[in-house]
Amino acid sequence: MPSGEFEFIRWVRDRTNTDPRVLVGPGDDCAALAPSPRPLLITTDVLTDGVDFHLPQVGGRTVGRKAMAANVSDVAAMAGSPTAAVVGVVLPNASNSRQLAEELYAGLREVADEFHFPIVGGDTNTWSGGLVVSVTLLGEATGRGPVMRSGARPGDWVFVTGPCGGSILGRHQSPKPRVREALALHAAVELHAMIDVSDGLAADLGHILEESRCGAVIDAESVPIHPDAIVLSKTTGKQPLEHALGDGEDFELIFTVSPTDGERLLHERLVPGVAKIGECVEAGLWLVENGVRRPLIPTGWVHPVG
């Protein structure tokens, strides 16, 4: 970390000096963290104004929340717990840049506090361009190890942790990472593969299938549809199912388990809210609707007419 410190980093420092996991805080060249015997997870996301958010519409706090939550969701997708974050910020040269930094930090901090991890350092710059927020999050896997995308196999049941679709009506700006759900699932059953819904339910399931070299059949009637998808469908002309399968940034988790574990999840209600949406097969990605099986295009899926 650069030694030229902005207030942003000083605030961080005041907050993290008391965290027992932090051996050296962000006032030094690096932060130092106590070692852990568990595999270390690391993920990074860079969000830019005009692409990932529109600053004038949403404000700094929402940008901060979203930037941190997107990374927490990636750690959840590996069935891990977030442990520490660093934040890089490039602020536009403007008279209100200090206020923007404060709002950003408030949003970042809210998510970090919710999931009980410190922000241990960062780098703040200003320039003539737009706002850029880069978050790198560390996490640790459980004793069972990280859950990857590559472990799905034909015969697995495919689940999702909650209803999808229509997140653009507002939920995409304040994602709810499914850390607790992932840990509860990982403790209850053997998770074969997992991913969070960032590109869309069909697209992200497609990523699991690509890494696992298998296919899946999705049952249209079983896909949990978020009320936002129904509201949105009235203005888009698409069916709610299209939104549930195609919309991104839901941050629910898709996972696959053996049929035996799947039965247990459903009948013993081990983790509330999870829904079985289909099963893995040898190849392809398919949607069964009204008894008819059609290819499901992972990205840009359009509902068949008629």
Place this chain on the structure above:
Amino acid sequence: MPSGEFEFIRWVRDRTNTDPRVLVGPGDDCAALAPSPRPLLITTDVLTDGVDFHLPQVGGRTVGRKAMAANVSDVAAMAGSPTAAVVGVVLPNASNSRQLAEELYAGLREVADEFHFPIVGGDTNTWSGGLVVSVTLLGEATGRGPVMRSGARPGDWVFVTGPCGGSILGRHQSPKPRVREALALHAAVELHAMIDVSDGLAADLGHILEESRCGAVIDAESVPIHPDAIVLSKTTGKQPLEHALGDGEDFELIFTVSPTDGERLLHERLVPGVAKIGECVEAGLWLVENGVRRPLIPTGWVHPVG
């Protein structure tokens, strides 16, 4: 990490799949690394076009090298070894953005290869703004623990690992992080405090003194002056010593040790190239030149006239 992958990340993946420290590569939501019993170091730097570099003048490869090396230097300053990096890149929308990504990656990779650590993941975006490169580097401390800025005490001898000044003539674009020197010093003596020269020799020594709540007296005749400082002085009208004390981005290390360890460093030549430049005192930052002691302003220091 986002599941939408750019070639940049695919290349990373091809390279890191063979590294035994990488349990899960960047094709998944997070990378997973084997745990280490040593304290974990983490640092991050964000570099922006027009502020930290001028892309048309230096090209992507130099930007990549500089972005990675600046972080490696931060790990060196804690007497640590770099272990893994993630990279966030925001590319300008342009016809040559793929070529720029390749050049950047080549530069980042060169430094990672030189110091034997993998790039385990990242995030690549494009937008209408300028180039932004964000690097987060992990490292591990030695068994003796990380060296902080806060351990200097009155009576300590102050050292620097090599000559400073004039880095703007070119050395600032390809910094040589002093990882090996730091590890050799840490093994040979008890380092009380250490920092890398990013803001300038006087300014960064000032950071040590601030954290350590003590002062220092620098001996003007002992400061090793880089030949670039002499060249530069001919066009700036400043004295070479001013450049050695005031110029940033040298990436040498400043450190303090007990007089006993200082004597050993000098007489047993434990680590070649290190130079004693002064001693710690109770308070203040002072320069002794021709027997006269004057206050040394850490930032924006101007040589006294006459």
